[in-house]
Amino acid sequence: METTGILERSKALTDDEVVARVRAGDLALYEVIMRRYNQRLYRIARAILHDDVEAEDVMQDAYVRAYTHLDQFAGRSAFSTWLSRITVHEALTRLRSRNRHPQVDVTEYDGEISMKTPSNALDPEKNASTGQLREFLEEAVLNLPESYRTVIMLRDIEELSTAETAQALDLTEENVKIRLHRGHGMMRNWLFERIGPAAKEAFPFMGARCDRVVQNVFERLIKLADVHL
Template sequence: MVRPGNTLRVNYASMDDTALVDAVQHGDRDAFREIMRRCNQRLFRVARGVVNDDAEAEDVVQEAYAHAFEKLSTFRGDAALLTWLTRIVLNEAHGRQRQRRWVVDVEQIEVSQMDNASIVPFPAKFGYEDPAVAAAREQARMLLEEAIDRLPEAFRIVFVMREIEGCTVEETAASLDLRTETVKTRLHRARRLLRTALHDTLSGTLTDVFPFLGSRCDRMTDAVMRRLGA
């Protein structure tokens, strides 16, 4: 393995997690940068699932990385590196939650409820996208994010890991220190709560879908009248 100080450029992207950890343990900080790039999205989403706030989730992940860097010499590979880091993030996030519970007042709760979340990215297709389609996509994303934010924390974090991050049941259970049966149960309940929440949110607009009034109605009516006249 190429060590810091050598003139050859290190291809970190080609290294597996074990090699990266070994490099960091030998003083190569750029290898830790690669670890962060690989893990950032999941760790942010996991933190976001607990603290329910974008800015605080970023703080949680940064603090967790600092702890992980200090403790990396204790990593033995008994679990996957991402699982190990996820546990550190969860410990930091839950620690903040416990500390915050007795200092949060009503005004802070109201402010947090007004914040816009962004945990489920829906990238646009390559090339041009109709502005109306893009606006509808953004509105759907926001509705979904708000519904996820309202889930109880225990269900929210399982939903984020399973449905958004695509973790397996076993990986989710290991990261959260839960039984696999508990993960399955909580995911089922999270889905059911989301369906209910989205139905309640959208039911009032169902009568407005597939609009037919206006120019479309006039065009069709005129076409029929022309046929009748002929």
């Protein structure tokens, strides 16, 4: 598979254009979608499942399910939002099947809750490098209850709008705002304020791991469709 060539030739294509060509039979172009959204889908699945291996499995399941249901994508929302919703569904299904971390209702918390943090981390600018700050951010996010964790992952780290986050998680926009506010309280607001752009570098999904997901998804799609590239 000529990954570099495919990606270079398709940079100017919108998601809708890529999807249209995949629907028309250009399966190889589906790699463009995976390369564009591996990072986001990994972060969503990781936020819900708290497990790297399961997050990768869910990503693959989500890509296969999306491909097999491309005819159901009506364009009422962005393709990326539709794909994110499938990932959320797949991750929650797996979470419920293992009965880990039951979902937290937003009404369970009436006020802001602060997480306990090591005293030597109270001045990250003096006591930690940028890499350590990213690690601290990941720990703070992953310690949140799942219902808050996913909202913060989509809004603060993936920078989706409130409307896009609501669509992806099947919530109202007001509920997204409430969960975001309370999630920030749990993490301590200063965390995001002091880390700033470093937040975007948390939860990386690159290199060999990205390649592995792409390869595994293609192997499943080829078997599913009995197609040979």
